[in-house]
Amino acid sequence: MQRFRRLRKNETIRSMMRETRLHPADLIYPIFVIEGENIKNPVNSMPGVYQYSVDRLNEIMDKVKESGISGVLLFGIPACKDEMGTQAYAKDGITQRAVTYIKKNYPDIYCIVDVCLCEYTSHGHCGVVRDGQIINDETLPLLCRMSVSLAEAGADMIAPSDMMDGRVEAIRDALDLNGFEGIPIMAYSAKFVSAYYGPFRDAAHSAPGFGDRKSYQMDFANGQEAIREIASDIEEGADVVMVKPGLAYLDVLKEAALTFEMPLAVYNVSGEYSMVKAAAANGWIDERRIVTENLTAMKRAGAKIIITYHALDMAEWLEEERRK
Template sequence: MSNAFDRHRRLRRTPAMRDLVRETHLNKEDLIYPLFVLEESGQRNEVSSMPGVYQVSLDRLTEEMKEIKALGIQAVLLFGLPKEKDEVGTQAYDNEGVIQQATRLIKQEYPEILVVADTCLCEYTSHGHCGVIHDGYVDNDASLPLHVQTAVSQAQAGADIIAPSNMMDGFVKEIREGLDEAGFENIPIMSYAVKYASAFYGPFREAADSTPQFGDRKTYQMDPANRIEALREADTDVEEGADFLIVKPALSYLDIVREVKDRYTLPVVAYNVSGEYSLIKAAAQNGWVDEKAIVMEKITSMKRAGADLIITYFAKDIAQWLSES
């Protein structure tokens, strides 16, 4: 007697069968681990809102990188916490700035690990904004030369990838031209092409000491309600020479990740941001969720949505879990 329905469960019957037909796979090579680097000596400070994430001083960076290497993580994203800040973020483009020093150290000790340098001013400005302030407003065009200087100094220090996160108009074009003129035409740009003004960034601002001292970033980061605008932003960055496209945040914007992936042939990067990390950590510490299960489901959803790479504070945990599976 024939059945009048399909037997989809045949392919879910055993773990081996489910593994055989799995469509989306997560690999260590997909992960980029963010690092917060301090200039002060002897520091490894846990971020209170991000359990398991640390601000690490330059003199302790080697031990951190040793662990990252052992876990099989192949790329790190560097954020710097300078000793001094000023109105124009001078330490961001100082050749002896904290990111420049960290980059040289990593490339000397672990040349096989890719260094992605965050290219922005917010961690270095006394006001916490991503550019120069004129009359209480972030001046787009006056800020661009400083971002170019920052990118060039990072490339000179040995950064493998420049990742500008400032969301200034024209930032990819100006940085691409600046890198090319300085002889770094082979250094790719991982653009924060689609970056929303999100409430999920709160814990990061503690980790990076980058909270705006007045106002917010809504005049340059995107409105979370907008979809078509995201494609306009990505269109511009592709035209201006971006080599990767970041969508940030990831979890609440998986529809945007998929649209960007479907529209372009460049690698798409999902940024699993600090608030997404902290929510799961807090729930796990309270025993409300299975941390490993929920993290792997979440990160897999980003891959399924179209992300080729994922920036995540869970990278070390995920790498360990993948090794154990």
């Protein structure tokens, strides 16, 4: 009889045998930047998460720098929205100014920018709308303009989350033509329609004004389609591919890791975060243990990059463990 328990006898041997280890460098922290001055608005559905104006970004960026995590993922909230989302690609747009501020004051922190129109459009959809339909090909030039403007502002990586077909190739061509061949693309490749996004839409003011996003985001029942989406983005030139959300899609993440020799990211999304926070606040779970288990599962499934609102807490807990 094999006795597996021999290698579980105490913490020393368990640590020696541990197959998967989290590190602060695995983590990316999402930040919401809002137009205005002297703003630090709490996101009520996401305890501990805030919207920051550029002049108060230092309050969170100092914590990011101290934490040792790899970087941030920016989402912008403009003061004015219109049907074409023009503030998404304005040179003086909120996200462009936030990127410039971060790269000037925190040059060693990797700055990833989300590319999508939903936060900037009056209708809240991720693309151009005509007669109640989201128009794919007419959206691509706007995503390209947004990507180039953010690269010009100093972004380290472009992360398109819109789920329009062909956007990775279009953005890659636009970046290359404008002298940004060295800027990588992290594609939200397998992004599913999900109820787990609810709190994010409060934070980013990005709920659709009509209908839903089922015509462009993926049906959550489809695993093989996700693999085809990832393969397509790789062929189009993506440098990193993502599965979003995380917990309910670990099977997709694992299959992608086994199928593609590519860096994989996973987004531990707002609803996953808020459920943990709510349960912990009620004393129903041990927050630290649950978060550690969840993020370890994502890394074990194959993620090289974990985007999570728990990033700063997790980095602190890892440092405490290291010092023991």
